[in-house]
Amino acid sequence: MEKLNRKWMYERLEGRLLRKEFTIGVRGFIDFAKQHRDFQESSKIRCPCSKCKNVPFLDVESVRQHLYKKGFLNDYYEFVCHGEDFDSLKVSDEPSDPYVDMIIDAFGQVDGDPMHEDIRNVDEEPNPQVKKFFEMLAAAQKPLYEGSRLSVLEMASRITSLKCEYNLPHRCVDRISSLISEVIPDENSMSKTYYDTKKVVKGLELPHEKIHACPKGCMLFWKDKAHLEKCSKCGGGGGERYKKTSRGKCVPAKVLFYFPIAPRLQRLYATKDLAHEMQWHSQNPRVSGTLAHPSDSEAWKHLDNTYKDFASEPRNVRLGLCTDGFSAHGKFGRQYSCWPVIVTPYNLPPWLCMKKPFMFLSLLIPGPKNPKGNLDVYMQPLIDELKSLWEVGTMTYDVSTKQNFKLRAALLWTVSDFPAFGMLSG
Incomplete structure (x- = not known):
């Protein structure tokens, strides 16, 4: 199926009737999905409607009716769960999970992972922190059991994600893990308890x-x-x-949560595809006089012209910061204003730099009231780290070039409404 403009997927109705383009597109989608091995093995395909979200396998007619009534799930322009670009994207055809998708996107396919080749053929030895991370990945890539499509790491990350999403108690996860271990073949590496599962994914954790x-x-x-x-x-x-x-x-009495941004920036360069994308701004010339990326702005160009030593290394990161308050308990709960401070790297291409995985929560300022003039007090750890990243930098391993380099960062913009801007500016 050709990758054409798929706006038809989200233009379902015209008045109360289905649009002709939508019905034709659904027919083409189903014809394409029938070519996938899931249909050939079970005569069923995953249902990509806004309710099922590619989790259940249904017969073709049920999928068609679901799409007619509910439409497609958001942003499903590439039919990766139905075989599209399966080999090139290296995406698992298991149900989509945001936490696991981020791991798969970052570290590649489980079987025959190209990252293993990078580790064996490094031109320069990774720094100890990254080396430990790579070793953890290599150890966790073994299959759950012989013939399994899931690795120990992916299974552990899915269980951890489900526990967080549905707020499952530890004992419930223990029982689920034990049940799965009994169902799959005896010679398996399935964690029996949530404690063991946490040990598998512990290497993925970032400090706070x-x-x-x-x-x-x-x-x-x-x-x-x-x-x-x-x-x-x-x-x-x-x-x-x-x-x-x-x-x-x-x-x-009050606790500020701080999530250092340097390890998160280092993790971007420890993942092969993202390490290359972090230099997109310097490797993709654009039409003069157009604003297609933050690097086209006058602020970015002024920084490059003023600090040429910083601009000479395209891997140095330009950051944006935003903050605002929200009620953690919802509209009908008690009044409690919590203030997250989010930092975003703008080196990435336009279609990635504003995606959720790259919006790093750096501070979580507790309530119950907004910080007002004391916002700068809570910002101290972040400002201290930003100064260090600008003046000194941090040693980082670039897996795309297989070399260590000194990563520096500059805060270019802050984004907020006027009340929050007044707090940020002191």
Whole structure:
């Protein structure tokens, strides 16, 4: 099936009637899906309607009726779960899962993974952190059992994702894992408990910090003030670091969650396809006078002209930052304003740089009220890291060139509404 413009997929109705283009497109989609091995083995195909989302296998007529009534799931322009570009995209035909898709996109196909060749044929030894990450990947790529299409890593990541998505208790995951282990062949590497599953995916984890803060937002108990028990500004007037629960246990009064961005940028260069895409802005000349990418902007060009040593390394990262408050408990819950601070690398091509996997949560500022003039207090860890990335940089392994290099980063833009802009500017 040719990759034509598939706008017809999301232009289903004309008034109350199905559009002719849509019915013709559905017919073509089903004819294409019939060529996939799933249909040849079971006479059924995955249903890509907005409700089923490629999870259940249904007969052709049921799929047709579902698409007529509900339409296609969002952004399913490439029929990867029905065999389109299966060999070139190297995407598993298991049900789509955002967490697992990100792993597969980053690290490639499980069987015969080209990353293994990169590890064996490196021109330069990866730094210890990346080397440990590669070794973890190689160890976890063995199949779940002989003949299985799933690796130990992919199975563990799917179970972990399901637990988070549906908030399953640990004991429930233990029972599910035990049941799966009994169903599949005896000679298997299936984790029997959630504890064992977490150990498999632990190497994928990225660091985070919990930093205690003054309940009034005056200061952070961080760095040279990490040993204090009371706020050095407001003292005992509500600035105590800990509070007692109803059971008499001391817990932090307010906690700031900080997710360092340097390891997340390093992870982009540890994945083969993304490492190449991070240089897209310098390798793809565009029509003069057009604005098709942030690198076409005057701000980007001004930075390159002013700091030529920074611009000489195309792998250095230009960042954007945005923040705003939201109610964590929804419209009908109690008033609680939580402020996430999100950092985005703009080196990536336009169709990737605003995707969810590349919008890095760097700070989660707790409520219950908005930080107002104290936003800069909570921003301290991020600003400190951004200064370090600009002045010093961090040693990073580029898997596409098989070399270590000094990665630097610059914050180009902040994006926010006017109230948040007033807080960011102090």
